[in-house]
Amino acid sequence: MPPTLDIRPIAGALGAEINSVDLSRDLTDTLIAAIRHAFLDYLVVYFRDQTLSPAQFMAFARCIGKPMEYPFVKGLDGFPEITAVVKRPDQTVAFGGNWHTDTTYFVAPPMATMLLARELPPKGGDTQFANQYLAYDALSDGMKSLLSGLRWVSRSDKAEASRTREDRSTAERTVLIADHPVVRTHPETGRKSLFVNLAHSAHFLGMTEEESAPLLQFLFQHQIRPEFTCRFRWAPGSVALWDNRCTLHSAINDYNGFRREMHRIALAGDVPV
Numbered sequence: 460m461p462p463t464l465d466i467r468p469i470a471g472a473l474g475a476e477i478n479s480v481d482l483s484r485d486l487t488d489t490l491i492a493a494i495r496h497a498f499l500d501y502l503v504v505y506f507r508d509q510t511l512s513p514a515q516f517m518a519f520a521r522c523i524g525k526p527m528e529y530p531f532v533k534g535l536d537g538f539p540e541i542t543a544v545v546k547r548p549d550q551t552v553a554f555g556g557n558w559h560t561d562t563t564y565f566v567a568p569p570m571a572t573m574l575l576a577r578e579l580p581p582k583g584g585d586t587q588f589a590n591q592y593l594a595y596d597a598l599s600d601g602m603k604s605l606l607s608g609l610r611w612v613s614r615s616d617k618a619e620a621s622r623t624r625e626d627r628s629t630a631e632r633t634v635l636i637a638d639h640p641v642v643r644t645h646p647e648t649g650r651k652s653l654f655v656n657l658a659h660s661a662h663f664l665g666m667t668e669e670e671s672a673p674l675l676q677f678l679f680q681h682q683i684r685p686e687f688t689c690r691f692r693w694a695p696g697s698v699a700l701w702d703n704r705c706t707l708h709s710a711i712n713d714y715n716g717f718r719r720e721m722h723r724i725a726l727a728g729d730v731p732v
């Protein structure tokens with residue numbers, strides 16, 4: 460039996476803090492099973508006050524899944540799967556500063572992403588998450604039936620995404636494209652979720668951008684209704700682990716003039732169905 464964790468939900472829709480866990484040690488099979496259980500239940504779980512070296516962060520990530528490299532930002536020396544997500548005081552653009560699911564322009568997008576807070580502004584810099592099971596469940600039967608069978612095209616160069624990666628990498632010129640179902644079934648829970656996102660959904664497969672825009676715009680607004688969301692206030696040493704198969708997230712860019720540095724690891728996923 461997994462050990463009982465001290466779990467405190469942070470909102471009605473999703474998100475929970477897991478307390479009294481030291482991720483730098485004690486990564487037993489039973490503890491990892493309990494964390495995975497909470498991750499599937501709450502979709503995003505947070506751990507506070509973790510003192511993790513890059514090697515320890517990688518060790519925890521490997522307990523949850525298979526770390527993969529991010530295509531547009533070079534990883535840390537010696538740890539290519541750890542990306543430093545940095546906003547400098549002179550920058551006004553924040554990486555991930557709009558609603559998205561990570562790197563859906565891959566045929567198999569990551570199953571999960573982990574973020575470790577290294578340096579934070581004195582205020583601001585929170586991250587919001589949205590539960591896409593709830594977004595799907597709240598649609599009418601007519602809309603569910605319309606969306607069933609529809610696919611969409613994800614492009615890494617969609618303006619909404621690429622402008623949040625300004626000045627990041629010359630590899631930016633590479634364009635990655637994949638298509639996915641609008642509604643996907645979670646491979647572990649079997650639940651259906653809405654699987655489009657403002658940053659990367661360019662158009663429906665077989666339709667033009669103009670034809671797709673009205674329905675996509677409706678879905679982009681619908682999927683971030685406040686009652687589907689939670690908001691996490693970081694502190695140095697906070698770690699978040701979110702399920703990229705059934706959530707969206709957005710980094711709130713409200714701290715111009717200050718530095719924020721997060722370390723990010725994405726975990727390989729499967730082809731959405």
Ligand code: SIN
Nearest residue numbers: 544554555586710721
């Ligand atoms: C991301 O979108 O991966 C980064 C989110 C954040 O920095 O809060």
